[in-house]
Amino acid sequence: MARAFVKIRDIQPLVDAAVEHGVDLAPFLSTPVEVEEVGTPSIAIADYFRVQRSLALASDDLTAVISSRKLTFKTGQFLIAQMQNATSLMATIEILAEHMNMMHGDTYNSVRYGENRLALVVDDSHFPYRSRENTDFVELVGDCLTIKIHCLLDSLTEGAASEALRRIKLKRKRGETRRPQNAFWSVPLEYGAPAYELIYDFDLACAPLQIRQTVDMSTDGVFSRVIGHLDANDVSDGEISIGARTRDLLEDGLSRQSDVARKLDISVATLRRRLAEEGLQFRDLLLETRLQRAEGMLKRGASVAQATEALDYSDVRAFNRAFKRWKGKTPAAFAQEFQS
Template identity: 50%
Template sequence: MSTTTARASFELQQIEPILSWAGTSGVDVDGLLHRLGIDPGKRRDAPGTRIDLVDYYRIQREIARSFDDLTAQLSERKLLYQTGTFVVTQIQAAATLQDAIRSLASHFNMMHGGRYNYVRQTDRTLTLVVDDSTFPYRFRDDRALTHFVGDALLIKTHALLDSLTGGAAGRGLQRVSLLRNRHDDGNGQLGFWQVPIGYGHAAYELIYDIDIACEPITPAPEVDLTADGIFARVIRHLDGLAPSADVRAFAVRTSDLISDGYETQAAVAQRLDVSVATLRRRLSEEGTSFRDILQESRAERAGLMLSQGISVSQVSDSLGYSDVRAFNRAFKKMRGVSPAAYAKSGVETAQA
C-alpha cells in the first residue's frame, strides 16, 4: 500500500440512522456535527453532502464517549469504553505483524464473545478474516448501513495495525475482500484502499504478504492505550495518509489534542502549527482558554474513570495531579461535587 491515499469520503445520509439513534438516546447530534465543522442543517437540506471518512471516526468517538460504549452503539452488546485498552496492550507486545494480527483476532473475539475473527495462512499470504454475519449489529436489517459499517471497520482495523506495527501492515497489504457488490451505491469510503478489492465475498479479509508479516517490527512509541487513544491513533493515521485542512474550531482541535496526551500549550500549538500566542488569541476569540479546556478534559476523563469504580487516588495519579487534594479541588470546581460524591452517585444510579 502506498504512503499516501485518496481522500476517502461518504455521504452524510449514509449514517443518518446512526445519528438519529444517537439523538433519540440523548446525544446532542447537532452540537457534535457543529464541533466537527459539519453544518447540522445538511442532514435535512443536503443529505448527499460528502464528508471526509476521517470524520466518521470522529463521530464514532464522540458517540462512544457519550454512551461509555466502545462500539458507539453499533452493537446491541455494550462494551465498556476502556475495554480497548486491554486489546491494544496485547497488540503492542507483538514482535511481528503476524503476532499483532493473531493477537487482535483472539482478543477481539474474547471481547465480543464470539468467533468473529480468525487468521488464515498460506506459504504466501497471511489473512485476517472478519466474519460479522452473526454479529449483533443494532442496524442489521439495514443492508447498506451494515456494509458501510463493515467497510469502515476494516479500514479502522488496518489503520490500527499499520500504526502499531511501524508501517508493516501498509507495506504488506496485498488486497482486501468485501461483502458488498461491485456496483453498490455508497462506496466512496473505498477510495481509501490502494490495493485490489474483491467484492461479493462471504466475509471481510485483509490479505498480507507472509514475508513482510514475519519481519521484526519496532512498535510505535508513546502508545495511548485508552479507547480515546485507539480512535485518536486511527484518526491521526488517516490524516497522515491524506492530509487536508482541518476546519474545526481551535477549541475543538485543542480538546482533541489534550485527549491525545498533549497537555501543554506549547505542545498543542506545535501540533496545530501556530505560535502559542496565536493559539491563545484564537481560543480567546472562541470564548475559552487553554486552561478551561484542559480542566474540562480532565474532569470528563475523571468522571468516566470514577463511574467505572476506579478509586479517587488512582484517578488523581492517572491524570497527573500533584496530590489528591488538588484533584478534589479541581473536580469540585468543575462538577460541583467532590470526586467521592460523584462516584457514589454513579453507583446509586446504576443500582436504581
C-alpha cells in the same frame, strides 16, 4: 491515501443513538462537506470515527452501541497494550484477532495463511448488531471497520501494514454505487465476499518489528490511534483546525498544554496564538473536555465522588462549582434529572 467520506444520511442510527445519550455531534455534522463525486452532504472518514468515539465515551461502550453486547470503553486500551508486545505485523494481526474474539465472546475474527499471503478475516454474519435490519448501515459499518483495523495496524507498525497490504475483500455486492468511504483504499477491492478480508504480503508481514521501542504509545486508545493516523496521513491535513486537533488530544487523555504542543509539533506559544486566532483558549477546551467526560460518567450512574476522583479535581466542592457553571445545575441535580 485518498480522501474518504461518509454520507451523513447513511449514519442516521449513530446520530439517533447520540441524541439518546445526550452527545453533541454539532462539531462534526454542523458544516458538512459537499463532495462532487458523492453528491450529498458528507463528513470525512476521520470525523465518522470522531462521532463513534464521542458516542462510545458517552455510553462507555467501545462498540458505540452498534452491538447489543457492550464492551467497556477501556477495553480499547487493553487491546493496544496486548498488540504493542508483537514482534511483527503477522503477530500484531494474530493478537488483534485473538483478543477481539475474547472481548466479544465469540469467534468473529480469524487469520488465514497462504503461500505468499496472510489474511485477517472478519466474519460479522452473526454479530449482534442493534440495527441488523438496516442493511445499508451494517454494510457501512463493515466497510469502515476494515479501514479502522488497517489504520490501527498501520499506526502500530509505523507504516508496515500499508507496505504489505495487497487486497481488500468487502461483503457488499459489485455494481452498487461506489461508496465514498471506500475511496480510502489504494489496493484492489473485491466485492460480494462472504466475509471482510484484509490481505497482506506474507513475507513482509513476517518482517521483525519493535513496536514498544519505536512507536509513540502516549495515545493508546483504539479510536485515538485511528483518528490520529488518519489526520497525519490526510492529504488535506491543513484543513483540520488547531482547535479540533487539540480537542482530539484532550479526549485522548492529555491534559498539559506542553504535551499537546509537543504532539502537534509546535511550541506552547504557537499553540496559544493559533487557538486565539480561532477564538479559543486551551484552559476552556480542557475544562469542556473534562466536564463532558463527567457528564457521561454521571449519566452512566457514577457518583459525584467518583467523577470528582476520576477527573482529578481537588475536592467535590471544586467539581460542583465547575459543573454548575457549565450546566447551570449541580452534578447531583443533573444526575437525578437524567435518571428520572
